[in-house]
Amino acid sequence: MMSAVGNPAGNWDHVPMSTDRKAVVVGGTGSLGRETCVQMVAAGFETTAVSRHRPDSPVPGVAHRVADLRTGAGLEEALAGVDVVVDAANTVRSPIEVLVEGTSGLIEQCRQSEVGHYIGVSIVGCEKIGFGYYRAKTAQEQVIREAPIGWSLIKATQFHDLLASAFGGLARYRISPRGPIPLQPIAAAGVVRRLVEIAEDGPLNRTEQVAGPEISDLGTLARTWQDHSGRRCLPVRVVVPGKTGRMLRDGALTDSGAAAPGPTFAQWLKSGTSPPSA
Numbered sequence: 682m683m684s685a686v687g688n689p690a691g692n693w694d695h696v697p698m699s700t701d702r703k704a705v706v707v708g709g710t711g712s713l714g715r716e717t718c719v720q721m722v723a724a725g726f727e728t729t730a731v732s733r734h735r736p737d738s739p740v741p742g743v744a745h746r747v748a749d750l751r752t753g754a755g756l757e758e759a760l761a762g763v764d765v766v767v768d769a770a771n772t773v774r775s776p777i778e779v780l781v782e783g784t785s786g787l788i789e790q791c792r793q794s795e796v797g798h799y800i801g802v803s804i805v806g807c808e809k810i811g812f813g814y815y816r817a818k819t820a821q822e823q824v825i826r827e828a829p830i831g832w833s834l835i836k837a838t839q840f841h842d843l844l845a846s847a848f849g850g851l852a853r854y855r856i857s858p859r860g861p862i863p864l865q866p867i868a869a870a871g872v873v874r875r876l877v878e879i880a881e882d883g884p885l886n887r888t889e890q891v892a893g894p895e896i897s898d899l900g901t902l903a904r905t906w907q908d909h910s911g912r913r914c915l916p917v918r919v920v921v922p923g924k925t926g927r928m929l930r931d932g933a934l935t936d937s938g939a940a941a942p943g944p945t946f947a948q949w950l951k952s953g954t955s956p957p958s959a
């Protein structure tokens with residue numbers, strides 16, 4: 682077991698102790714999932730990553746099982762004897778099938794396998810955004826809140842590596858986005874610290890938000906990435922029409938009250954944690 686010395690002010694330091702608790706990280710090979718595996722092992726959980734594909738470089742000390750949320754294949758075997766499931770699976774290709782129906786099937790399998798705690802991850806403000814993926818995340822949240830077992834739901838702002846990868850992808854076309862869209866990015870590792878703390882402490886049975894240390898805007902963050910990478914790009918204004926556009930400009934994706942300690946986007950880029958620029 683591990684005792685938390687964290688406090689509501691956001692001190693997430695923990696004192697690790699040995700544990701015989703078993704954890705599964707669904708989507709344990711993705712951005713958030715891999716870091717979750719690293720920190721769950723460090724916290725003393727016997728940890729298994731679950732995904733459709735085996736990782737090229739597994740996290741040391743973490744087992745891997747193949748399972749598919751879309752079909753449910755492999756889940757029963759993966760969840761046998763497990764105490765806590767962290768669900769870090771994600772897809773933008775078929776979000777209803779994987780994130781909504783798949784989450785429903787995963788939680789039902791948790792119930793049947795007597796897993797005591799399901800931890801889900803969503804996005805700050807997704808319920809205000811009309812894009813298909815965000816609608817699916819909102820529907821997934823509803824599934825989680827109706828879970829018949831102990832549950833916790835963490836809504837996070839955009840991860841630094843998501844922004845870096847988006848700016849890198851656009852830079853291949855020599856463009857860089859601009860626009861007054863407030864964003865409050867956070868290091869995935871900071872989100873994971875809170876997930877691990879919750880895995881330790883037991884179900885919240887409520888939703889909690891976690892956000893980066895400062896609110897910036899899309900254009901400023903894109904310029905920061907450009908300065909860091911040295912890429913020359915044409916600035917392109919992003920215009921999102923309608924209600925979603927208004928919501929985005931009004932800061933739907935931010936939550937100043939949920940600001941957590943950790944590196945800003947610029948500090949994170951400088952720290953060298955980011956993948957090489959595209």
Ligand SMILES: NC(=O)c1ccc[n+]([C@@H]2O[C@H](COP(=O)([O-])OP(=O)(O)OC[C@H]3O[C@@H](n4cnc5c(N)ncnc54)[C@H](OP(=O)(O)O)[C@@H]3O)[C@@H](O)[C@H]2O)c1
Nearest residue numbers: 708710711712713732733734749750751770771839840843
């Ligand atoms: N990225 C962000 O900025 C951000 C911000 C806030 C919240 N979140 C939330 O954080 C969570 C994780 O996001 P991420 O960006 O870390 O995801 P990611 O890097 O895209 O990783 C997705 C993971 O899900 C697995 N997966 C996909 N389809 C699957 C299926 N059918 N069955 C089983 N596993 C499947 C993938 O492995 P295989 O493809 O091998 O199956 C992979 O391990 C999501 O809930 C997301 O909404 C993300």
